[in-house]
Amino acid sequence: MMYKLKIPEDMDKIQNLKMGDVIYITGKVFTARDEAHQLMLELHEKGESLPFDPSKMVLYHCGPVVKKEGDEWKVLAAGPTTSSRMDLFEKDVIKIYGIRIIVGKGGMGDNTAEALKNIKGIYATYTGGAGALAAKSFHKVENVYFLDELGSPEAMWIFDAIDFGPLIVSIDPQGNNWNKISRDEMEKRKKEIFKIIDQS
Amino acid sequence: MNIEETILEAIRTAETSIPYDVFEHIRVAYENETNEVSKSQLNSILDNVKYAKEKKLPICQDTGTQTFFLDVGYDFPYKKEIVNAITASVAKATNLYYIRPNAVDPFTGKNPGNNVGRFIPYINWFLREGNDATIYVLPKGGGSENASALGMLKPGEGIKGIKKFVVDQVIKAGANPCPPIIVGLGIGGGSDLSMIIAKRALLRPLGQRHEEKRVADLELELLDLLNKTEVGTMGWGGRTSVLDVHIEYAYRHPASLPVGLVVQCWADRRAIIKVDSSGKVEVKQ
Secondary structure, three states: OEEEEEEOOOHHHHHHOOOOOEEEEEEEEEEOOHHHHHHHHHHHHOOOOOOOOHHHOEEEOOOOEEEEEOOEEEEEEOOOOEHHHHHHHHHHHHHHHOOOEEEEEOOOOHHHHHHHHHHOOEEEEOOOOOHHHHHHOEEEEEEEEOHHHHOOOOOEEEEEEEEEEEEEEEEOOOOOEHHHHHHHHHHHHHHHHHHHHHHO | OOHHHHHHHHHHHHHHOOOHHHHHHHHHHHHHOOOHHHHHHHHHHHHHHHHHHHHOOOOOOOOOEEEEEEEEEOOOOOHHHHHHHHHHHHHHHHHOOOOOOOOOOOOOOOOOOOOOEOOEOEEEEEEEOOOOEEEEEEEEOHHHHOOOEEEEEOHHHHHHHHHHHHHHHHHHHOOOOOOOEEEEEEEEOOHHHHHHHHHHHOOOOOOOOOOOHHHHHHHHHHHHHHHOOOOEHHHOEOOOOEEEEEEEEEOOOOOOEEEEEEEEOOOOOOEEEEEOOOOOEEEEO
16 A cells, blocks of 8 residues: 655554555654664763654664755755664664654664564665665755764754655564565575575 | 866766666666566666766765776876875765765774775776776775675585575675675685675676686576575565676685675666876776
8 A cells, every 4th residue: 555644743644554555755854874873872871862853753764965055955865774784773762762663775673673563663665775866855954963973974864855755664563574574585495596506 | 187087077977877787787677577566666776877867966875985996007107196086086076975975984983074084995906918097986885885795615615605605695685785786706716805806896797797608607507596586676576686696716725715795786886997008088887
C-alpha cells in the first residue's frame, strides 16, 4: 500500500504501517549519522537536551552536500547513508528521544527493530545513492545544529520535506524486519551456491 | 587548460555523471529485473543519474574519498606539478561544493573541511615505459568501501576457496554497499598488493574482460555465482546483485593465497585524464 504522511500530524498512523508499504513524507526531517547519535546520547547523560524536539520529526541517516547561498543553505544531494552503523546507538536514541520514524538504507538489526516495536515506530529505506533526486524533496533548510563541532556531513540538519519518497517500510511496528528475513534467505542460498562450487 | 583546472573538471565530471558503460549495465539490469521492488529502485537510480547530469549535481551525497591512480611514464616531466594540482583541485572542488568535505582525523573525527589531510587525497603510482601519464579519478564511497575484505587463504583451498570467500563476503555485505555492485578482486601478491590491485581492477570499464582467458572465465563464473545470491537492488532481491566482476592477479608466496576484495557501489564514478609530454591534457570518461 502507498501512503502520504504529514509529520508530525500523522504520527499516530505510523502504527498501522506494514513491512513493504511505500510512504511519502511531508514535514520536518533531521539528519543524524554516527557522531550525531553519539552526541545525542552524551547530551542525555549530561542531563542536557537537544535544541529541537526530535520526536516530532523523522530521523534521517544522511550526510548531505549543502551549499551556502547568501544566508540560506541549499541541499544539493541528500541520499541515505548506511544505517547499520547506527545500530550501535539506535535502540537508546529511540527510547530516550521518542523517535518513531527512521529513514536510511541497507537495513537495521534486531535491537533497533525491538526498540521500534516498543514505541510502535518504523524504519524505512530510500534508494541508496539517489542523492540528487532525494535533495529535490528538501526544498528548505530550516536550521543546522553542531555544524562547527561536527562538520557538515555529521551535523544535524533540519530539512523541510515535501513528498520525500518513495520510502519502503523495512521494519514495521509489529517488529517485522526485512533485513533479518532476507539475511536468513541468503544464508540458505549461500549453502546452495557452495554446493555448486564444490561440484565444479 | 592548465592541469589544476583539468583535474577540477574531471572531479566534477566523475561526481555528476557516470560513465556510459555503467549506465548501460544498470539500464539492462532494469530491463531484466522481475522483482518489482528492485525494479522500482533501479528506476529511481536511472532517474537520479539523468537528473544529476542535467543539473550538474553530485549523483550521490557521498562524493567519496578522492582517489587517484596515476599511470606514469618514467620520462614524464610533470610529476610534481600533478601532485600539487591534485591537492589544490580537491580543496577547490570542496570549496565549490562539487564534493562533500569527506576527510576527517581518525582519532578526533575533526573535519578540516577541504578533503585534504595526512595521505589524503590518496595517490597511487604505477610507473611504466613512456613520457606521458594517465590519471584515473575514482571517488570511492564509504558504504561500499566498508564492504572491502582481505582473505589470507590457504593455498590448498585453491580457486574453490576464492569463489567461496567472495560469495560469502558479498552476502555478508548485503544491501549495505548499495547493490547492484561491482566487485574488484586481487588474487595473489601479499596482503597490501592484493588489495591495491583489487581496487585498480575497478578502473576497467564494465563488460571488459581480463586479457587472459583463464582470468576472464573466472570473472564470468563469479558474476554468475554472485547473481545467484539474489541480494538484488538495495537488498530487495532479484536477478541483478552484481553488475560485473573484475579480477587482477599477482604472483604469490608459495605459502600464501591472498584475496583482496574491493566493492564499488552502483554509482561507479570515474574519469580519466591523459597528459602528454608537452603538458597537453584531455578528460575522458
